[in-house]
Amino acid sequence: MGGMSTGSLERTDLDGQDPHRDVEATTSEANPPEVSSFTSTVPSPRPATRGPNGRFVGTGPGPRPQRLAEDLPTDRYLERELSWLQFNERVLQLAADPTVPLLERARFLAIFSSNLDEYFMVRVAGLKRRIATGLAVRTAAGIEPRELLDRIARLAHELMAQHAALFQHEIRPALESEGITIVRWDDIDAAEREPLHHFFADRVFPVLTPLAVDPAHPFPYISGLSLNLAVLLENPKTGNEHFARLKVPPNLPRFIRIEDLTTDDGSHVRRFVPLEDVIASHLDQLFPGMDVQEHFSFRVTRNEDLEVEEDDAENLLTALEKELTRRRFGPPIRLEVEDDMDPKLLDMLSRELQISDREIYRLPTPLDLTGLWIVTDVDRSDLEYPKFFPRTHPDFAPTESAKPTDLLAAVRSKDVLVQHPYNSFSTSVQAFIEQAAVDPNVLAIKQTLYRTSGDSPIVDALIDAAEAGKQVLAVVEIKARFDEVNNISWARKLEEAGVHVVYGVVGLKTHAKLCLVVRQEAEGLVRYCHIGTGNYNPKTARTYEDYGLFTCDPQVGDDLSRLFNQLSGFAPRSRFKRLLVAPRSVRTGLIELIDAEVELHQHRAEGAPPGRIAIKTNSIVDEGIIDALYRASMAGVQVDIWVRGICAIRPGVEGLSDHIRVRSVLGRFLEHSRVFWFDHGGDPQVYIGSADLMHRNLDRRVESLVRIIDPGHLAELSGLFDLAFDEKTSRWDLGADGRWVRHHVDDTGAPLTEVHAALIERHDKRRRKARRR
Missing domain, CATH: 3.30.1840.10 (Polyphosphate kinase middle domain)
Known part of the structure; x- marks a missing residue:
């Protein structure tokens, strides 16, 4: 990533309806209800030495980096409601663009x-x-x-x-x-x-x-x-x-x-x-x-x-x-x-x-x-836009025998990071659940469902699994806005088939995108996991950009088991290793990661690159996180925000946010993934997940972020941020005055690079490269 250290990683490029919707719920911004404690292990804000998990840990008592707001300008936030209208204005600008089909x-x-x-x-x-x-x-x-x-x-x-x-x-x-x-x-x-x-x-x-x-x-x-x-x-x-x-x-x-x-x-x-x-x-x-x-x-x-x-x-x-x-x-x-x-x-x-x-x-x-x-x-x-067909991820591509790939075996051999719609949903997420449903060695499937289509193959696969005698748990969020009627219908359909249907924690929406498959193997039980940024919906997966991680890492499997136990039963003291889980630890975890980035930046060796934070999110309005990012900017850390919709952070203000850049990308696909990158002194701490930086997500929803650790995946995410923040990329930039300015042609009038077209080419290139191996 340009200016973003990947430690010893070899730098690699990314080888090859109703969309654009972003309206937040209106429930009260009051204190969240008292619920089970969702806690997580997060980096210490005073890094000095590395602990057993490879992260910096504190050295003892001492003041935390200052995060009080008294010395920050009172006009440091942009108005969220007007920011949303500006987002829809950007949609209108695309309609007005004669270069768009x-x-x-x-x-x-x-x-x-x-x-x-x-x-x-x-x-x-x-x-x-x-x-x-x-x-x-x-x-x-x-x-x-x-x-x-x-x-x-x-x-x-x-x-x-x-x-x-x-x-x-x-x-x-x-x-x-x-x-x-x-x-x-x-x-x-x-x-x-x-x-x-x-x-x-x-x-x-x-x-x-x-x-x-x-x-x-x-x-x-x-x-x-x-x-x-x-x-x-x-x-x-x-x-x-x-x-x-x-x-x-x-x-x-x-x-x-x-x-x-x-x-x-x-x-x-x-x-x-x-x-x-x-x-x-x-x-x-x-x-x-x-x-x-x-x-x-x-x-x-x-x-x-x-x-x-x-x-x-x-x-x-x-x-x-x-x-x-x-x-x-x-x-x-x-x-x-x-x-x-x-x-x-x-x-x-x-x-x-x-x-x-x-x-x-x-x-x-x-x-x-x-x-x-x-x-x-x-x-x-x-x-119309040129025809585009999602490609099967190279790690899930069938072999020369033309037989369908055994996705569980593929995940057993290595973690797989897919990006929709560039990577096919049907040959990754959908196939993963369908294969688990018919696998005689699979004992249980646990799944969260927020929005899905009425004729969803995911729902059908869970029903097939239940009818085959497997233990199937579906954590259904029937209150997903404007999908309530459909969700009630297929929730009852699941119940009638023998699926254990629960509705999560009282007072919280379950927005996390999780699937856990438990399989009996020769050495014992193995847990296969999928954690995503988007819904289990094959229709929206063709137009929504999202990431999903497949892994059978024991730490993630243990985390998901604990989290599903919280959602379906009583497990108030659960702690997590590779997950940050809202409403208890996403905000605090991210703020501590921001503070740690500041600490490492201030104590870096002479000549070492400055600290950097890069965040990709649909919306950012949470004052606590925004203030922490202001502190990081004031300390000299470079902060890059890639936001699709609402943005309350004010970039480019002298003495406050000089080192903050905010960009937005709209176009063929709906940018929907959430990615959080912290350089962390050359040891990147990177998370993907379901949570936007909004009060509703951090206080009134069950959300999950998973840490990405595979070097290849880190390089891929680094390349994504490189592309978005390249000056040759088409985008909207947010100014200190709260105005968005579109940049889609260069000084000669030639069109700048479109993110979605570039990613189609990168994924096709990666696919061709994998075929030649």
Whole structure:
């Protein structure tokens, strides 16, 4: 790693949907609940001599490096909520980039919309709730709650206006020029409308429920994120005006594909019409005897955060199911309307929904551009990123016999570090669990499940293992946000198959990514382990960048056994050797590693390289860790932060963070892995795992980080940081003023290196090299 010592390691290069989502939970930032003690062995903050594990240990009593905050500037934190909006602004910049393939630009528009929906449902809703209940306090960045709400609204209005304009004036015309057209009802002739009349009669009309508003019909409930039509009617007999609401069915495609046109040159024009246009053209059938005066589309966003009491863990599934039925009745927090909506209708909507003008977003139609996913599914590979197929990791590649590799035997011979999506999930993690499920010598499988797909082969493999008589434990986090319904479904499916399903520790979400396989072998029981940074989900593994370590190291096996015992039973005094485990030791462990880096930097030999810390994370907001990194910078340690989403650390401030660099990489894949590197005087202390540097992860979740010790793996991770912090790499840099600046071309206008393209090439190169051996 450039400037990052790897000791005696030989330097080697890396041989060869809804993505980009980053919204944090809104539960209170109060003290975590009292739970079993999750403790870990961590480096001492006063290194002087090496202990039996090869780490520095303290020499006795003495003051710890100062970590108090009194002498640090009060404005040292950036505002996390505004930082998240800046993250989504970076997504929007990708949509605006003409060098990005056109369909990918449209997908980034859809991602932006989906991200913002969740942000309002969770972050804005939580802030409003805390203000309403009197629990909101000044943020760590020093902003009063109501001022923050105002600033969020201003920035959100700006971004949503930019988003709509980008679609209307750039993406939509560009799609049309490529023969992909979103047409309105008035743009198609009578013959083309005929199949849509049949579609409406057969598929739409039966499920529509027009709801009138008058003294006998109160204003209807408007469900969250539903697209609706506000219809203004007139009774021709009395001349009275009436209002009606129609919900656009969410189980039908957002855009309806109509018959393609063939141009004179033989090319096809793929055409889509918004579903609300089809409905609006048939309003006379829904309100016979009434004159339709006007109609406008609108959309409401509601608070969809969940609050479930967990005192009775046995009834957690039942409690969550009840809470899910209440989720759709949360208070409104955003109203999106057509920019030319009739003022009388808008006034009635805002009054009935009890929503302020600040929460009204006037936009051009069509609303809800999350539906662009349907449009981007057209078969136009020339408008997408080049085709990419994950490769089997060389250590798991089949031999010349073409028989599937015995993954347990491969792990027995050496630790294996995989990186998705460059390394195939199906031929590594999935195959590992599937082979263990059918191996007659495997006695037990223990697995954490946070988010997985409804038809997950992982779930199927665990069921197969249980039905084969193996002991199978699944620690299921059914409260993974917005996946609760699916998680409840497959949790019950596992239970019915005889899998021991538990829900972790009361008061904590289980976010750690762990799998433990216990196998009977000639010399006794051997434990095979997988510890990852991403979910056991084969679908997201194709677009989320994540690491996973396979090992049968006895220390890791013992650590995982203890941790699973804590999650499924009672083991309050467990200690760990190669793991850091939240909520008890990830924050303290990382801070002590930071302090140790400072100590080694200050006592390094003359001419020795300075200390360096490199962190790759989705978000960093934890004040304790940020302050420790400021201390490291003030001591002269180089600190490099690679963050995807929220960032509260302020780099480049003279006297505070001169030695801190912060970068962000967005693009083809969603950067999701968490990596923590400490040079440690030439003996790198490096961890990967599931924890982001946020209060929720460090205080209210069970998270795990595992130390990486294999020299080849350390070189690979070193190469990853080298690539990200190379000045020739495309990225966003964060300035001391809190602004992100994109660097994607050099001084001559030539494109800089894209991280994801470079890693595809590196992994392909490593694969080719392995084949030649």
